Amino acid sequence: MTSLTATIDSQDLSERLGSLAPPRILDVRTAGEFESAHIAGAYNVPLDLLREHRDEIxxxxxxxxxxxxxxxxxxxxxxxxxxxAGLNNVHILEGGINAWEAKGLAVNRGTTRWDLERQVRLVAGSVVLTSVLGSVAAPRLKWVAALIGGGLTFASLTNTCAMGMMLSKLPYNRGATCDAQTVVSQLVEQATSPRS
Incomplete structure (x- = not known):
C-alpha cells in the first residue's frame, strides 16, 4: 500500500490482511461501537484519544x-x-465497517451497542421534540430547538460534532481498555511479536 491513494476498499484490505506484511488497522470509533463489531486484529483508538495522544501513538x-x-x-x-503529524502511510477503509460487513466479510462481534451517530440523532431529536412541545406552555423553549438546529447545521458544514464528542465521553461509549497507555502497549506488543 505505497500508493498516494488515501482509501482502500474492503476486498483489497481483506486480501492484504492475509499477506506477510499486513497493515495495522486502527478503528477510531468509540469503545462501545468497537465492541459491537470490529475487524479481527484491529486496535481500538477512538478519535478523541487519537487526537489527544497523536504523537505518542x-x-x-x-x-x-x-x-x-x-x-x-x-x-x-x-x-x-x-x-x-507527518505519518504518510495512512489509508481509510472506503465506506468503513458498514462497507466491510456489506461485502460479507467477517467481524468479531460482542455486545451490540448503538453507534455514535444514532445516539446523536436520538439526543438531538429528543431535545427538539421536547422543546417544541414545551413551547406551548413556555414559548421561549422554541429557541432551544433553534439552537439544536443551528448546532446540527454547523456540524454538517464543519464536519465536526460537539454533541458526538460529548456523547463519546459517556461511560456507555468508553471501554475499560480505552486509554492511551493501554493502546500504546498493545501497539508495542504487536510490533515486537513475530508476524505469522
Whole structure:
C-alpha cells in the first residue's frame, strides 16, 4: 500500500490482511461501537484519544495503517490528524465497517451497542421534540430547538460534532481498555511479536 491513494476498499484490505506484511488497522470509533463489531486484529483508538495522544501513538506505527470507522467520516478526520503529524502511510477503509460487513466479510462481534451517530440523532431529536412541545406552555423553549438546529447545521458544514464528542465521553461509549497507555502497549506488543 505505497500508493498516494488515501482509501482502500474492503476486498483489497481483506486480501492484504492475509499477506506477510499486513497493515495495522486502527478503528477510531468509540469503545462501545468497537465492541459491537470490529475487524479481527484491529486496535481500538477512538478519535478523541487519537487526537489527544497523536504523537505518542504514531511513534509505534511504522507499517501501513488503515483507519476504520462506521462510514468513513471519523476515519477522514483521523487521517488528517495523522498526516499533520507527518505519518504518510495512512489509508481509510472506503465506506468503513458498514462497507466491510456489506461485502460479507467477517467481524468479531460482542455486545451490540448503538453507534455514535444514532445516539446523536436520538439526543438531538429528543431535545427538539421536547422543546417544541414545551413551547406551548413556555414559548421561549422554541429557541432551544433553534439552537439544536443551528448546532446540527454547523456540524454538517464543519464536519465536526460537539454533541458526538460529548456523547463519546459517556461511560456507555468508553471501554475499560480505552486509554492511551493501554493502546500504546498493545501497539508495542504487536510490533515486537513475530508476524505469522
Amino acid at each position: 504514531i511513534t509505534h506505527l511504522d507499517e501501513d495503517v488503515v483507519l476504520v470507522c462506521r462510514s468513513g467520516q471519523r476515519a477522514t478526520q483521523a487521517e488528517e490528524t495523522l498526516r499533520a
